Amino acid sequence: MDRLVVYMFFLEEEPSNSLLQTVIGVFITVGIVSICVYYVLRYLETVYVKHKKKPYFIHFYPVIKKLPSYLKPFLKENDFYSSLDKKQKKYFEHRSARFLEETRFVGREGLVVDGFMRMQITMMMIQLTFGMRNYLLDYLNTIILYPSSFYSILNKTENIGEFNPRSRALALSWKHFQRGNLHQDKGKSLGVHEITHAIHYNSIKNNDISSEIFYDTFLQLEEYLGSQEIRNKIVETKILRDYAYTDKFEFIAVLVEVFMESPNELKNKFPEIYSYVMQMLNFRYFEE
Structure with missing residues (x-):
């Protein structure tokens, strides 16, 4: 009976651990890919700058701020x-x-x-x-x-x-x-x-x-x-x-x-x- 309880315990824990490992793996993968994409884009922009003498873009703002009305x-x-x-x-x-x-x-x-x-x-x-x-x-x-x-x-x-x-x-x-x-x-x-x-x-x-x-x-x-x-x-x-x-x-x-x-x-x-x-x-x- 004790062995059965221990066995059932590990069966219950395994999915949880697997899920945690999957989540961690996804975060690490996304992080590595993001870093690689950043440096690739940065390199490409450097090449672009050498030819065009200006950056890819100047303005990009997810939210446009406004000045107070009195200014x-x-x-x-x-x-x-x-x-x-x-x-x-x-x-x-x-x-x-x-x-x-x-x-x-x-x-x-x-x-x-x-x-x-x-x-x-x-x-x-x-x-x-x-x-x-x-x-x-x-x-x-x-x-x-x-x-x-x-x-x-x-x-x-x-x-x-x-x-x-x-x-x-x-x-x-x-x-x-x-x-x-x-x-x-x-x-x-x-x-x-x-x-x-x-x-x-x-x-x-x-x-x-x-x-x-x-x-x-x-x-x-x-x-x-x-x-x-x-x-x-x-x-x-x-x-x-x-x-x-x-x-x-x-x-x-x-x-x-x-x-x-x-x-x-x-x-x-x-x-x-x-x-x-x-x-x-x-x-x-x-x-x-």
């Missing part, structure tokens, strides 16, 4: 947003809403950061990264605003803008940001300049497809600029202000400023350089 009017005042088609406008608004969710805005020296200020910076950020699939930068989650210039503890200098990757923060003088945003600063744009630093640093540290395109194209641009003739021509035309020649990071930041502020001038004088910048950001909206 939406600011979109209509933005020239870039107004130039987009209906679908692109939805994507722009979605990205703006996500950026605002993920980013902390801090005012310093008594400055109160309101919706207008947050949206002006957000829209510039979204415009600069609108051609990139990965637009939320891992090394930027805080925007610090000062009324005007501020003393930088990091650099021990008086600054109007600074990107600090260690703190994942971007510090800006609101006064100077607005001057550039309203095109009152002779082609300069503090926001474009400092955001480009953040994008550049992010591209060095990350390996997502947008970062790879930015960094690989930047290296190609560096090689192209190895020509003394090209460098002399850039200096002679004075298309870039002197600060661009501080180092390679400042060079690309100033270059992107020119690309965004005076695309036609850059394209006419240096079509190859224009193409490199357009490819780095996958920003083809001036061509539409």
Whole structure:
């Protein structure tokens, strides 16, 4: 009788164990297949990028987010947003809403950061990264605003803008940001300049497809600029202000400023350089 009870016990346990083993096997199989599919698709996209110089796709959002109603009017005042088609406008608004969710805005020296200020910076950020699939930068989650210039503890200098990757923060003088945003600063744009630093640093540290395109194209641009003739021509035309020649990071930041502020001038004088910048950001909206 005891043997019968033990035998029946094992008969009852066996289906349960088999079911558990089957479930575990399915999960492991799905996991392995998913990893294989991911790397195959990633490899295929890398091949695609080498030929097309852009990612498979830019926008894919299971749920499209919307901005709070009190922030939406600011979109209509933005020239870039107004130039987009209906679908692109939805994507722009979605990205703006996500950026605002993920980013902390801090005012310093008594400055109160309101919706207008947050949206002006957000829209510039979204415009600069609108051609990139990965637009939320891992090394930027805080925007610090000062009324005007501020003393930088990091650099021990008086600054109007600074990107600090260690703190994942971007510090800006609101006064100077607005001057550039309203095109009152002779082609300069503090926001474009400092955001480009953040994008550049992010591209060095990350390996997502947008970062790879930015960094690989930047290296190609560096090689192209190895020509003394090209460098002399850039200096002679004075298309870039002197600060661009501080180092390679400042060079690309100033270059992107020119690309965004005076695309036609850059394209006419240096079509190859224009193409490199357009490819780095996958920003083809001036061509539409």
